Amino acid sequence: MPLKVWQHLLKKGTQILRESNLKQFPKISSVSSVGGGPIGGGWAAHFLAKGLKVKSYLHDKNEEKLFLNIVESAWQSLMQIGLKKNASLNNLEITYDLEHALSGTDFVQESIPEVLSIKQQFYKSIDTLLDEKIVIASSTSGLMISDITKKCQTAFRAVVGHPFNPPYLLPLVEIVAGEKTKPEVIAWTEGFYGYFDKVPIVLKKEIPGFIATRLQEALWREALHMVKNDEATPEQIDLALINGPAPRMAIQGQCMAFHVACGEGGMATNLDQFGPALELPWTRLKAPELDQVLRDKMVKGCNEMAGSKTFQELVADRDKAIVGILKSLKN
Amino acid sequence: MPLKVWQHLLKKGTQILRESNLKQFPKISSVSSVGGGPIGGGWAAHFLAKGLKVKSYLHDKNEEKLFLNIVESAWQSLMQIGLKKNASLNNLEITYDLEHALSGTDFVQESIPEVLSIKQQFYKSIDTLLDEKIVIASSTSGLMISDITKKCQTAFRAVVGHPFNPPYLLPLVEIVAGEKTKPEVIAWTEGFYGYFDKVPIVLKKEIPGFIATRLQEALWREALHMVKNDEATPEQIDLALINGPAPRMAIQGQCMAFHVACGEGGMATNLDQFGPALELPWTRLKAPELDQVLRDKMVKGCNEMAGSKTFQELVADRDKAIVGILKSLKN
Numbered sequence: 281m282p283l284k285v286w287q288h289l290l291k292k293g294t295q296i297l298r299e300s301n302l303k304q305f306p307k308i309s310s311v312s313s314v315g316g317g318p319i320g321g322g323w324a325a326h327f328l329a330k331g332l333k334v335k336s337y338l339h340d341k342n343e344e345k346l347f348l349n350i351v352e353s354a355w356q357s358l359m360q361i362g363l364k365k366n367a368s369l370n371n372l373e374i375t376y377d378l379e380h381a382l383s384g385t386d387f388v389q390e391s392i393p394e395v396l397s398i399k400q401q402f403y404k405s406i407d408t409l410l411d412e413k414i415v416i417a418s419s420t421s422g423l424m425i426s427d428i429t430k431k432c433q434t435a436f437r438a439v440v441g442h443p444f445n446p447p448y449l450l451p452l453v454e455i456v457a458g459e460k461t462k463p464e465v466i467a468w469t470e471g472f473y474g475y476f477d478k479v480p481i482v483l484k485k486e487i488p489g490f491i492a493t494r495l496q497e498a499l500w501r502e503a504l505h506m507v508k509n510d511e512a513t514p515e516q517i518d519l520a521l522i523n524g525p526a527p528r529m530a531i532q533g534q535c536m537a538f539h540v541a542c543g544e545g546g547m548a549t550n551l552d553q554f555g556p557a558l559e560l561p562w563t564r565l566k567a568p569e570l571d572q573v574l575r576d577k578m579v580k581g582c583n584e585m586a587g588s589k590t591f592q593e594l595v596a597d598r599d600k601a602i603v604g605i606l607k608s609l610k611n
Numbered sequence: 612m613p614l615k616v617w618q619h620l621l622k623k624g625t626q627i628l629r630e631s632n633l634k635q636f637p638k639i640s641s642v643s644s645v646g647g648g649p650i651g652g653g654w655a656a657h658f659l660a661k662g663l664k665v666k667s668y669l670h671d672k673n674e675e676k677l678f679l680n681i682v683e684s685a686w687q688s689l690m691q692i693g694l695k696k697n698a699s700l701n702n703l704e705i706t707y708d709l710e711h712a713l714s715g716t717d718f719v720q721e722s723i724p725e726v727l728s729i730k731q732q733f734y735k736s737i738d739t740l741l742d743e744k745i746v747i748a749s750s751t752s753g754l755m756i757s758d759i760t761k762k763c764q765t766a767f768r769a770v771v772g773h774p775f776n777p778p779y780l781l782p783l784v785e786i787v788a789g790e791k792t793k794p795e796v797i798a799w800t801e802g803f804y805g806y807f808d809k810v811p812i813v814l815k816k817e818i819p820g821f822i823a824t825r826l827q828e829a830l831w832r833e834a835l836h837m838v839k840n841d842e843a844t845p846e847q848i849d850l851a852l853i854n855g856p857a858p859r860m861a862i863q864g865q866c867m868a869f870h871v872a873c874g875e876g877g878m879a880t881n882l883d884q885f886g887p888a889l890e891l892p893w894t895r896l897k898a899p900e901l902d903q904v905l906r907d908k909m910v911k912g913c914n915e916m917a918g919s920k921t922f923q924e925l926v927a928d929r930d931k932a933i934v935g936i937l938k939s940l941k942n
Contacts, residue, residue, distance in 0.1 A: 452855035489893030514912025518864025533849025562820030581845025
């Protein structure tokens with residue numbers, strides 16, 4: 281039986297686009313993945329599993345063994361998840377010739393080192409090497425595509441397409457436009473990722489760290505503070521996350537988790553009841569002022585996610601998913 | 612096949628204690644749960660599932676219907692997880708008489724409203740109503756037990772025992788001593804929770820918010836900032852968490868996730884490579900200075916968690932668990 285809350289979140293933003301793009305995306309047959317690390321290798325494995333031909337550009341012959349390890353190890357998991365028709369590791373071509381890697385491709389995923397100057401140099405080179413009709417997405421975890429493409433003449437077809445590690449398993453891809461990115465490039469990229477079974481989120485603004493990295497980074501910095509102050513060990517931090525918020529967060533994000541935790545009153549009750557706790561020193565991060573506008577945005581957003589589900593149904597969906605996750609982890 | 616990393620984390624701090632306390636804890640037959648909300652009801656359901664008799668104290672007859680809903684709904688999930696011998700809903704007694712609720716009990720879990728003055732008043736009343744040999748644990752999400760027991764003469768047997776919602780499913784319990792809590796009370800409480808299938812973590816210091824709430828609160832405040840600034844909607848925040856960090860975090864906390872993401876070099880590589888990113892505005896939370904002492908604590912902590920596992924084994928464990936979680940969520 282499908283978990284409707286999760287399905288709703290999963291499908292939102294992908295299903296609609298997928299339907300409107302049914303004619304366009306099935307014609308895509310080959311993509312390029314630039315970079316031989318865990319992210320570049322992970323993307324290559326993902327696209328191969330979707331039945332695509334993949335040209336992977338590596339910088340150096342020495343990277344090849346590690347790269348193939350990554351792809352082959354990912355393939356074990358992807359076989360469990362389910363391969364698309366014609367999916368095969370034989371559709372992978374490794375090349376050390378960037379011009380060849382970028383020629384005749386339908387899409388480029390860039391996953392080179394997270395150093396602004398290296399990225400800028402690379403994006404400058406695509407002006408001549410990559411057909412300007414082809415979209416290129418950067419796997420950057422937090423740099424802005426406007427900065428990355430500063431020396432590039434064809435910035436209009438460049439976006440951030442930020443996956444989460446491991447990129448062959450976790451569905452999230454954050455799409456962020458730069459100042460010069462064309463709106464139709466954003467729409468195409470969202471449709472493309474969605475068609476190939478990712479869950480794309482298009483950001484409303486270009487902010488460093490995007491959404492997921494910002495959330496993770498806040499948690500991570502608080503963790504570092506705690507270790508620094510001998511308030512917790514790394515093991516206690518991991519134990520707390522694994523046995524506390526994480527299994528729930530895999531079915532309900534923090535907003536819906538708080539919405540449902542507060543009974544019928546939902547997020548409104550949460551904010552009214554725990555609003556004062558935002559002033560407490562429960563993290564080193566100062567909270568924004570909880571004014572009426574913010575309260576309304578949170579409440580409206582949660583009510584929309586809940587849709588027609590009753591509180592009891594939301595609890596039942598959550599608990600069924602957590603039971604499944606806990607049983608799956610124990611096996 | 613057991614997922615050893617997770618099993619290691621799960622068992623650490625519980626298995627050893629469980630073995631050393633094999634004689635003591637099986638004799639426990641009845642506990643008291645104070646409070647009729649989702650936490651009090653959730654605790655009652657947990658203890659009932661472990662085969663214990665539970666006296667639940669409710670403040671008001673009007674709470675009874677909602678309370679029973681919580682317990683009965685939790686029971687559906689607990690039956691899936693597995694009930695202990697003799698576990699039965701018939702072992703639940705609801706009472707409105709606090710003295711009766713606290714008499715002849717082996718342990719008290721307090722889950723009354725999160726208001727310091729109400730908690731203080733309650734802990735004052737236990738001086739005369741609860742045998743001073745009996746441990747009482749507070750479900751408070753972030754208040755300090757030293758503050759809660761300020762007016763109490765028997766603070767030495769009081770601790771924080773903070774669960775994560777839903778408390779009948781999520782294994783975490785954070786144990787925090789107050790200034791007056793006896794060390795043997797902490798040890799007993801850790802053993803007690805561990806014996807009854809929770810994953811207890813004993814905090815080294817009494818800090819507001821403990822570990823899990825602090826981590827969650829940092830993430831939550833960053834989320835509120837993003838919604839306030841129209842950088843993300845609540846739905847985008849939840850989508851990002853559900854499809855990004857959460858499934859991985861259910862098997863690897865943030866420390867091990869970064870340790871394994873960085874290949875053979877582990878956390879040392881992570882800190883050396885991404886250390887500069889701690890200065891970037893990827894969250895509103897300022898990071899601590901990454902000096903040698905902090906670096907060593909993080910690296911040592913992760914190496915200890917990894918134990919004798921190779922990088923490849925850690926990746927394989929992680930991916931197998933994520934595949935299981937994703938498949939479980941899709942069913």
